[in-house]
Amino acid sequence: MSPSQPIIEAREVFKVFTAQGNRHDRRAFLALHDVNLAVDAGRFVALVGPSGCGKSTFLNMIAGLVRPTEGIVRYKGAPVEGVNTDAGYITQDDNLFPWRTLQENVEVALEFRGVPATGRRAEAGKYIAMVGLGGFEHHFPHELSGGMRKRAALIRTLIYEPDVVLMDEPFGPLDAQTRVILQDELLKLWEGSGKSILFVTHDLVEAIALADEIVMFSRAPGTIKRRYTVPISRPRDVFRIHAHPAFGDFYDQVWRDLKEEIIEVALEVRER
Amino acid sequence: MTAQEAAAGAMGVPRGRGDTLLRAVEEQERARERRARWGIVAGRVAVGVGFLLAWELASGRLVDQFFVSRPSAILGALWTMLVEENLLYHLRFTITEALAGYIIGASAGLLLGFALARVDLVFRIVEPFVVAFYGIPRIALAPLFILWFGLGITSKIAVATVMVFFIVLINTIAGIRAAPLPLLQVARVMGASEWDLQRKVIFPAATPFIIAALQITVPQAMIGAIVGEFISSNRGVGHLISREAGLLDTPGLFAGIFSLLAVVLLMNQGITFLGNYLMRWSPRRGITRDVV
The missing domain is CATH 1.10.3720.10 (MetI-like)
Structure with a gap:
């Protein structure tokens, strides 16, 4: 991979889904329409857009869990074919394995990768300490709070050092305070790591607080409507991001564009 | 260590009275658990003995012993x-x-x-x-x-x-x-x-x-x-x-x-x-x- 080459690249990507429900009325619908995007290594990119615009589908394509119907998605220059085990993938649900303790959950990716037990344990211990979960190693997921589970989901992905981390509304289900704390922890874990992050969110404040760049999808069929560079330097204070002098105008600008799409969606729903 | 204890330890807040209370509640819980266990055993024995006793008494009086022994x-x-x-x-x-x-x-x-x-x-x-x-x-x-x-x-x-x-x-x-x-x-x-x-x-x-x-x-x-x-x-x-x-x-x-x-x-x-x-x-x- 040459240094100038983007780490992720989508070219003229289309996706058609067919509803599996009624056999006699197999309706297909267009989820993505001519998506073109290049992400440079080391960037933190937020994907925003109205519900159902295909952001998650796009993320799943980079993870290799969904194939484009047409067009091509490249990862480090090579087309994504099959599951992309080089990337990290974190969803809205923490998806911890309920039958594994915290430590076993954090270790699992290394286990899949054939790392011996002693090495796994040491590495997991390091990450567990990093996010303040020491003392909970032998707890099962149902014995942990939402924030703790989310931290566990985060470090069990970071532990195998993926170059790209795909995050699909990871902090969606959390309460407002835990959310900001985790945003702060995520930034601290990411800054200086050189990793690229693609982060789907519905929360514009979150997008502004975390990302270098915001990519806005249009309503379905989703296509990229606009890209913005966040005019706030790093390191950032997520707890007081709204007090930054550049925040207000930038937020208004992004929100105006998003609002247009949301209103259109609402009108289309009413017509139906 | 329970989740609560670990949480208290992780936060590192000294709290004498709270810890005493924690210990007391845990002890109470354990005692309750013991009592419940014995209650279940006693209940099972009572049901079993009652059933056999009722059978023994009913047999030959309410129902022909030939059929139910x-x-x-x-x-x-x-x-x-x-x-x-x-x-x-x-x-x-x-x-x-x-x-x-x-x-x-x-x-x-x-x-x-x-x-x-x-x-x-x-x-x-x-x-x-x-x-x-x-x-x-x-x-x-x-x-x-x-x-x-x-x-x-x-x-x-x-x-x-x-x-x-x-x-x-x-x-x-x-x-x-x-x-x-x-x-x-x-x-x-x-x-x-x-x-x-x-x-x-x-x-x-x-x-x-x-x-x-x-x-x-x-x-x-x-x-x-x-x-x-x-x-x-x-x-x-x-x-x-x-x-x-x-x-x-x-x-x-x-x-x-x-x-x-x-x-x-x-x-x-x-x-x-x-x-x-x-x-x-x-x-x-x-x-x-x-x-x-």
Whole structure:
């Protein structure tokens, strides 16, 4: 991979889904329409857009869990074919394995990768300490709070050092305070790591607080409507991001564009 | 260390009175748990004794003793069987048949379930056949198996096997297909191979179903063995029971039934231990006791 080459690249990507429900009325619908995007290594990119615009589908394509119907998605220059085990993938649900303790959950990716037990344990211990979960190693997921589970989901992905981390509304289900704390922890874990992050969110404040760049999808069929560079330097204070002098105008600008799409969606729903 | 203690330790806040309270509540909980356990044991003994007592008293007064016998007479018959008719010898055969059928049927059901359920196309092709075979009244196969495998122990094992096999197979398939897709996807992205998926994601996700099947089929295996013995055999508890029935010996009949009951209870206990171990991660067994 040459240094100038983007780490992720989508070219003229289309996706058609067919509803599996009624056999006699197999309706297909267009989820993505001519998506073109290049992400440079080391960037933190937020994907925003109205519900159902295909952001998650796009993320799943980079993870290799969904194939484009047409067009091509490249990862480090090579087309994504099959599951992309080089990337990290974190969803809205923490998806911890309920039958594994915290430590076993954090270790699992290394286990899949054939790392011996002693090495796994040491590495997991390091990450567990990093996010303040020491003392909970032998707890099962149902014995942990939402924030703790989310931290566990985060470090069990970071532990195998993926170059790209795909995050699909990871902090969606959390309460407002835990959310900001985790945003702060995520930034601290990411800054200086050189990793690229693609982060789907519905929360514009979150997008502004975390990302270098915001990519806005249009309503379905989703296509990229606009890209913005966040005019706030790093390191950032997520707890007081709204007090930054550049925040207000930038937020208004992004929100105006998003609002247009949301209103259109609402009108289309009413017509139906 | 409980979650609460660990949380307190992690936050590092000194709080003498709170800690004392914590200790006190824990001690109370443990005491309550002990009391509850004893209460359950006492309750079970009371129900059992009450049932036997009611039976003893009703027999000969409300119901003809010829039909229902009475616990004291059954105990006597059990003793006679034990010392004079070699009950243990017969039990050994029946247990061997039931256990062998159970193990063969359960392992075959598990293995085939894993082979069939993972590939959707394969599953959709074989599904009607599995359902059809499951729908056969399996006990009706017993005479056929005696024809095939002879009068010995093999035919009884075969009957017990089919009693167990289909239930385990169908539950295993249902369990595998209930494994949550997001867990499978996340595991794949984290680098899991197909073998990893089967062993570390799909199997644990299916355990609640599999354990349920293993529990349901314990008495089924016993039914298979006994019915096989009823149809034709010269040993086993089923043979004993059918002989007592031929002699119109009600106490002996009940004695045979009770000895089978004891065996089934023991086997069930074993499966319960296994289930508790495999399902130790399940929230129901965790700290959620406070839910009303």
